[in-house]
Amino acid sequence: MIDMHDTAIARLVEGLVGPAAAQETLARIAHLPETTGAPAGMASRLDFTWAMNAALFADLLERVPTGRAYVADRIAAGERIRFDHGALRTIRFPSSATGAMAGGIDAFRRILEPLGYRVAAVYPLPRLRMTGFAFRHLGDPENVPQFFVSELDVGQFDGAFGAAAHRVFDSSRDPLDDQAKAVLARFASEGTVPLADALPALRTILTAFGRQHAMPALADYETLLAQSAEAAWIATEGNSFNHVTDRVDDVDQVAAQQRALGRPIKDRVEVSANGRVRQTAFRADPVQRFFRDAQGRGVEREVPGSFYEFITRDREPLSRKLDLSFDSANATGIFTMTRAA
Incomplete structure (x- = not known):
């Protein structure tokens, strides 16, 4: 096992959660680089990217007991997780921002x-009235986790839905402060940032992967849910990681093993049109969320939370490169994991 104590990645994660929790977090993930070539006291954008992804992975496991149990089994067996991608959902209004945030994927393009x-x-995800955007890292695309950022188009729904969406999401704040924006600008222009500046920016940027809007009214939530389970999910969970994905050698075998353990695995494996990408997932773990009722009082309801996914990627026959693509039909099938039973 690589000792990550002396890396910029480890120092960033340690600054978030402390040395012991940082080592536990980093010990889960395969393909972490021992060095990215940044000078002492500096963090490269690859260091920052890995630290951000490791923290987001750890956050999802805290929220998804089924995924946490699976990962614990893998670690106990002496294995690491090949973190393939993380996914999040965003809202796009036809002619306005999302509250104080940029609309749709633009709120995360400026980070990524x-x-x-x-x-x-x-x-395109036409059945969901959404579009998925695959963000791939230029530096090490096969190993650095991708981001699958989806965008729900409010303009494709009726007026009642649009009005409810505005009431829910217009309260969104912009989580990025001037310091985080300055650090991102420096990563873009210079590629490295002092660790002393990178750490507070990382703390701030991680808050972007959460709910930025106020607690929704129950009536508005139910209006959204009637037409889009995905919009209702964003209303309670915001831009949190919807799922993280483990790249495994044989997704069918993993699914059979998890089913035998009694874990809530999807009934079928989704297969891409080219046959090279196969995916399945646990069903979302339920969470308790508060809403405002008609009298303004808080009421608690159980709703779908996030989940853990599995993917097998084959190599392209001519180039022999790993097929890093996604598939619209696969994605649509996986989205059903956050629909309430």
């Missing part, structure tokens, strides 16, 4: 692109 990500492909 300075760190070396670019949109590699766009995936």
Whole structure:
């Protein structure tokens, strides 16, 4: 096992959670680099990217007991997780921002692109009235986790839905402060930032992967849910990681093993049109969330939370490169994991 204590990645994660928790977090993840070439006291954008992804992975496991149990089994067996991608959902209004945030994926493009990500492909999700954008890292695309950022188009729904969406999401704040924006700008222009500046920026940027809007009214939540389970999910969970994905050698075998353990695995494996990408997932763990009732009082309801996914990627026959693509039909099937039973 690599000793990560002396790396910039470890120092960033230690600054978030302390040395012991940082080592536990980093010990879960495969392909972490021992060095990215940044000078002493500096963090490269790859260091920052890995630290951010490790923290987001750890956050999801805290919220998803089923995924946490699976990962614990893997670690106990002496294995590490090949973190393939994380996914999050955003809202796009036809002619306005999302409260104080940029609309849709633009709220995260401004974070990901300075760190070396670019949109590699766009995936229409017409049944969901959404679009998926795959952000792939330019520096080490096969190992650095991708981001699958989806965007729900409010303009494709009726007026009642649009009005409820505005009431829910217009209260969104912008989580990025001037210091975080300055650090991202420096990563974009210079590629490295002093660790002393990178750590507070990392803390701030991680808050972007959460709920930025106020507690929704129950009536508005139910209006959204009637037409889009995905919009209702964003209303309670915001821009949290919807799922993280473990790249495994044989997703069918993993699914069978998890089913035998009694874990809530999807009934079928989704297979891409080219046959090279196969995916399945646990069903979302339920969470308790508060809403405002008609009298303004808080009422608690059980709703779907986040989940843990599995993917097998084959190599392209001619180039022999790993097929890093996604598939619209696969994604649509996986989205059903956050629909309430």
